[in-house]
Amino acid sequence: MKYLRIKRKKDFTKILRVGKRAHAESLTIVWMPSDETKFAVCVGKKYGKSVVRNRIKRLLREAFRSNAECLAISCSFLLIPRAAKEYSYAAFARDVGKIFRREKLTADRSAGVGERECVLSQNLSQKEDV
RNA sequence: CGAGCAGGCUGCGCGGCCGCGGCGUACCCCGAGUACGACGAGGAAAGUCCGGGCAUCGCAGGGCAGGACGCCUGAUAACGUCAGGUGAAGGCGACUUCAAGGAAAGUGCAACAGAAAUAGACCGCCGCGCGAGCGGCAAGGGUGGAACGGCGAGGUAAGAGCUCACCGACGGGACGGUAACGCCCCGUGCCAUGUAAACCCCGUCCGAUGCAAGGUUGGGCUGUAUUCAUAUGGGUUGCCCGCCCGAGUACAGCCGCGAAUACCGCUUGAGCGUGCCGGUGACGGCACGCGUAGAUAAAUGACCGCGCUCGACAGAACCCGGCUUACAGGCCUGUCUCGAAGU
RNA sequence: GCAGAGAUUUCUGAGUGGUUUAAGGAGCACGAUUGGAAAUCGUGUGACGGGGGUGACUCGUCCGGAGGUUCGAAUCCUCUUCUCUGCG
Numbered sequence: 001m002k003y004l005r006i007k008r009k010k011d012f013t014k015i016l017r018v019g020k021r022a023h024a025e026s027l028t029i030v031w032m033p034s035d036e037t038k039f040a041v042c043v044g045k046k047y048g049k050s051v052v053r054n055r056i057k058r059l060l061r062e063a064f065r066s067n068a069e070c071l072a073i074s075c076s077f078l079l080i081p082r083a084a085k086e087y088s089y090a091a092f093a094r095d096v097g098k099i100f101r102r103e104k105l106t107a108d109r110s111a112g113v114g115e116r117e118c119v120l121s122q123n124l125s126q127k128e129d130v
Numbered sequence: 131c132g133a134g135c136a137g138g139c140u141g142c143g144c145g146g147c148c149g150c151g152g153c154g155u156a157c158c159c160c161g162a163g164u165a166c167g168a169c170g171a172g173g174a175a176a177g178u179c180c181g182g183g184c185a186u187c188g189c190a191g192g193g194c195a196g197g198a199c200g201c202c203u204g205a206u207a208a209c210g211u212c213a214g215g216u217g218a219a220g221g222c223g224a225c226u227u228c229a230a231g232g233a234a235a236g237u238g239c240a241a242c243a244g245a246a247a248u249a250g251a252c253c254g255c256c257g258c259g260c261g262a263g264c265g266g267c268a269a270g271g272g273u274g275g276a277a278c279g280g281c282g283a284g285g286u287a288a289g290a291g292c293u294c295a296c297c298g299a300c301g302g303g304a305c306g307g308u309a310a311c312g313c314c315c316c317g318u319g320c321c322a323u324g325u326a327a328a329c330c331c332c333g334u335c336c337g338a339u340g341c342a343a344g345g346u347u348g349g350g351c352u353g354u355a356u357u358c359a360u361a362u363g364g365g366u367u368g369c370c371c372g373c374c375c376g377a378g379u380a381c382a383g384c385c386g387c388g389a390a391u392a393c394c395g396c397u398u399g400a401g402c403g404u405g406c407c408g409g410u411g412a413c414g415g416c417a418c419g420c421g422u423a424g425a426u427a428a429a430u431g432a433c434c435g436c437g438c439u440c441g442a443c444a445g446a447a448c449c450c451g452g453c454u455u456a457c458a459g460g461c462c463u464g465u466c467u468c469g470a471a472g473u
Numbered sequence: 474g475c476a477g478a479g480a481u482u483u484c485u486g487a488g489u490g491g492u493u494u495a496a497g498g499a500g501c502a503c504g505a506u507u508g509g510a511a512a513u514c515g516u517g518u519g520a521c522g523g524g525g526g527u528g529a530c531u532c533g534u535c536c537g538g539a540g541g542u543u544c545g546a547a548u549c550c551u552c553u554u555c556u557c558u559g560c561g
Contacts, residue, residue, distance in 0.1 A: 004162095007427055040427060049176095051444055058150090058431045066147070089432055091160075168499035177553090178475095229542095229550090240544085241491040327550040328490095328541050340475075342561050390561060447474070453553075 003068060006040035006076060015076055024095035026087075027060070030078040031103070039064055039077040047083055056087050062091035063115055070106045071099075 006012065019032040030066050043053045060079050074087075079086045081087070 005427070012427085042427085049444080054445060055431085057428095061151075062432050093432085180551095239490090243492095325543070342474075 002073065004036055004038040006038050006078070010063070012040070012078070015078055016025060019076070019078070020103075022099045024099050026082055026084070026091045026095045028080045028082070029073075029096070029099050029130065031075050031105075034074060034076040036076040037068065037076075039068075039079065040078045042078055047081070056081055059087055059089045059092050063096045064099070066093060067096045067100055072106055075105065096127060 002008050006015070011116075015032055019030040021028045021032070021033055041057050041064075045053075047053050049054055060081060064077070064079060081092075
């Protein structure tokens, strides 16, 4: 399943004005309900050179994609990372999932958390143990 | 073996699985669908410092400004690049570095110090004189970044290219070289410091703007504001001459998928590889082969396994040729250099 | 992406080749004035490093950074870092 990108400036300003904000350690998500599930990543020049910005975008897109399968309702999302020295996929994926659950966007918890999510969380816990 | 010098190559690899970008093929319920397939960032993609292509404007143009470059010859589409030479400086050497034209075309500037800064005599030396002083000199001292060439001998009252040898400078000539220049001979006692990355002179070159260039499609209605309407306006290259123009611009609202949008420009190009030929070389010619990103809120990532030297700088945005800057390492080449040991 | 401008002491800001000129203002410190303050007036005040009974003081370096031209550079030239502006 594909997820649409938000491209128009009008949509960005609308979401930023109307949408609800949810904060986590590594990023902020602004969201509002819509007809289709759409998302965008906001990475300005303050995050670093083009290599660094591209890497943040890739990590965030992947983090969104792997978590979006659990979504119950269709919404528009803006993903805004927090400026830092190091950016890791594990932290982004964990926080995106955390926000989805906290905002009760996921489907019924037992059914909604798919195998992928379980594998992911297992890997995370393993790493933390090490 | 050690230390160097010069040149070149490379820039983690393999497999599994999920995902991304445009392209091709097939299918359908024809939509920014699904499946399969091959392809998908760099040596600097960077800085935007030069040179071109391409595009629009100007193309009846003319002039003035302005800018860039600067030993010679060649290469090239072109260059501020490259190659080969010349000269100077550095290194024991292999080699390296150099914005390397003109200061008797002219103008400006040269603080402080110093007697004096392109001109001259403070201390001094010598002669005359009892002395005050007068005259001669520029060797020595001192100042300075720079003081009418250096050094030795002769000469002299003391000195001075005053005379001579050598070196340097300038002028002329012969020879070699396409040339920069080299080398030799003759002459002139010698004649104006530095700065042109100060103005400038000489020679060569340059129209302006840049793909957000520019082209196609770009509907209708209403309202508001503003510039100008024959010149004191706008456009045309920075300016002047000359030439052209009657409307132009901005904002808000409604219908509308939408206008910072859609499509084109957008990737086959001075292209890459191999071999042969010409050339010291940059490079050129011929033959054969290859098909090689094209996004636009902007495509390469996540996870797992294995190996090792544990992975640097870093992401195409119209396209090429260069320069400059950043960079973990690894590899290769040489009639190359120096040192040590051995033969 | 393309085009352009700038960086001077704690802050703001002159200076555009000459030896002491790193102006001027703000801020800060001290003093005068006041019963006490404000305002006013006067004096002083950059950083770093070295030397000093570590006292008075004195020497050197520094104009974003690194090279070059020049006798001499904040100023001229080249490279570089950072900041800002304009262009649909």
